[in-house]
Amino acid sequence: MTGDITMESENYMTARAYCLTAAFWFAVATSFGILAASYLVAPDFMANIAFLEFGRIRPIHVNLVLFGFVTPGLLGAAHYLVPRLMQTRLYSQKLGLITVLLWNVAVAAGMIGLSLGHTTGREYAELIWPVKILIVIGFGLIGANLFLTIRQRKEPILYVSVWYVCAAVVMTGVTYFIGNVVWEPETGALLGISDAVLLWFYGHNIFGLLLTPLSLAVAYYVIPKVTRNPLYSHTLSILGFWGLLVVYTHIGTHHLLQVPVPTWLKVIAIVDSVAMVIPVMVFLINIWYTARGKLGEIHADIAGKFIFTGTIMYFFVSIQGSMMALPNVQRITHFTNWVIGHSHIGVLGFAGMISLGGMYYVLPRITDKPLYSRFLADLQYWLILIGVVGFTIVLTAAGLIQGNAWLNGETIYRVLPEIHVYYVIRLAIGVFIVIGAYIGLYNVIRTLYWNPGAES
């Protein structure tokens, strides 16, 4: 991989734009998160400001994290690693930049819409119809640019990271279209209970077919690079890839185990949720064996550190997820803060960590300078690590209290005071994450624009 055209930094304008996008929306998203967390502690704080009401900013927080921060961050890395692996340039920087611009317009418009109460009311599919169209077009443009890049490749063989990027863009483009019921502009929903089946098929695939494959693509690229080890097993990477696509797409209905949907759907969802252990462990064994004996190198490289931590979080969130699909476990965990803890360890601990790691891997290489501050990146790493682990512990505890109390017949109003202190601690821990996000934004901006560092 020494092709000179792949080294020219002007060939990575799109990757830069994605990194900046991700760093910016990460800061905005966590700001909304901390505001929402503060409402749970003090519900009259900032009361009666319509566009900042809890029910309006919760989807803003969630959508910004998914589509503003994690996805663009991973796409930034993808727009670096696909051309590098294919020994060519990105097909069109202009198209790439237009896509980033369109993506940002869509995200901003979607968020303004949500704050004004324009929503479909379906989780992860809230955005209004014109914004959905923009995002579908966005996936189309990303796919076109990357596929044309692959088509002009000098390297005949596709590395596993490229499979994952291709699959993520294609499958999410289709899933997004179907899941958002784009052919129903008025409601963006189906009629009756099967709307919930579709919604959770789609909702879970945002993690399964977008965040996870892109994260795995980045990990498969960066971990061998950082450790200077070859990938442990090619066979495992094939098994993990197809296994993930087949198994992950079946499990969305595990959100509906306690709801009147057909039992066979629930059975498939439970069986496949447990079967998720296979693609997850296949990937982790592959990556961890690749890193075997090189943890010192990983510790020394900030990108490697973020990404390797992300793989550990992937282990925890996946095993936890398989457990949570068991009906006996879900009897306690469903509807509680346990699930919020689970989503934070998944989206921030796993995909978010890898997204940040991907950015920190790519940025020095596309700006030809070292990161503006390794110290700030390290500080951000620890703030986010403490934040996400703390979140998981606190919200899991709160969820267990809620779930067991409800099962024993204590009503919501009786249980609210019992979990109040956990909401307070969660708010405090959230401050770590917000500070981490703003430090990251500062570091990325300085790295891109005002970096006094020596040419590397």
Add this chain to the structure above:
Amino acid sequence: MSQEMTPRAVITGSLAILFAIVFVMVFWPHATRDMTPSEIFRERTAEENAGRALYIANGCVYCHSQSVRSIDWGNGAERIAQSGDYVADRPVLLGSQRTGVDLSQEGGEHPDDWHFAHFINPRFTRPNSIMPPFEYLGMDRIKRLTRYVQSLGGKSADSRMAHQDYWKTRVTAAYEAGPVHNAKWLSDHVPEGWRMVANPYPTSVAGLARGQKIYQDFCMGCHSPIGDGMGPAQPWIYPPPLNFTILKGREISGGILYFQIMNGIPGSAMPHFKAELESEKIWDVGNFVAVQFINQRDAGGIRRSEAGGQ
């Protein structure tokens, strides 16, 4: 690296898997879904649908589920959700969190005025609530939202609403006839067996402290810290919350207080607490009210049926 994993293989392979699974996991259940309405289903009115739009726009779905499970307790848990309940819902608002209560059967649990006070500030009627205030919606939209909430539960909600409306006129007439008549009417409302029962727990410092805690958590928003019925919810509620101090010398037994707290006073904003509070908690808060505001208690006394020789 394998030669088989060509771009075409990756893309067609993933799409083939995706479409096969969409067919099985989404299309098939959708095509074969049962759209038979359940026995409690009814169509919503235009105003109720307008309220539902407000429910969606303001993100109520993120904290309130509309899906009762076989393991649930509390309001609405008498009826487990059926797919026939959702046949007119687009989108379906099942919810994924219970930061607040399940609303599947909320219709008719409270009269409208309770909801008005609750939407203005949820802590007016529910001091422990962490729901945002919705005063910013303005009264018109609060009323529309209330219509939707009162429709939840379909025909079951309608029968509960009819019960509320039936008693509303009576409870209002009793209030307007003056405190003497009102106090008597409220007591006569209680079955005689209950009226004869004294509070079985003796008055103790600990018991009063527990009662005060329950009072602060559940009662204070309407009845106020000093029991005069002038809590923050009062301006929205009619007939207004009861001023306990008018009850002195009217033979208000522990049993009367217990019965009214347990079952609420239909037609008024006084909800039932039988799902929220276990027996001893109701006795404790009743005794707290008797000692603190009525200044007349029968706690720990013998049952009147024994005293009266039955």
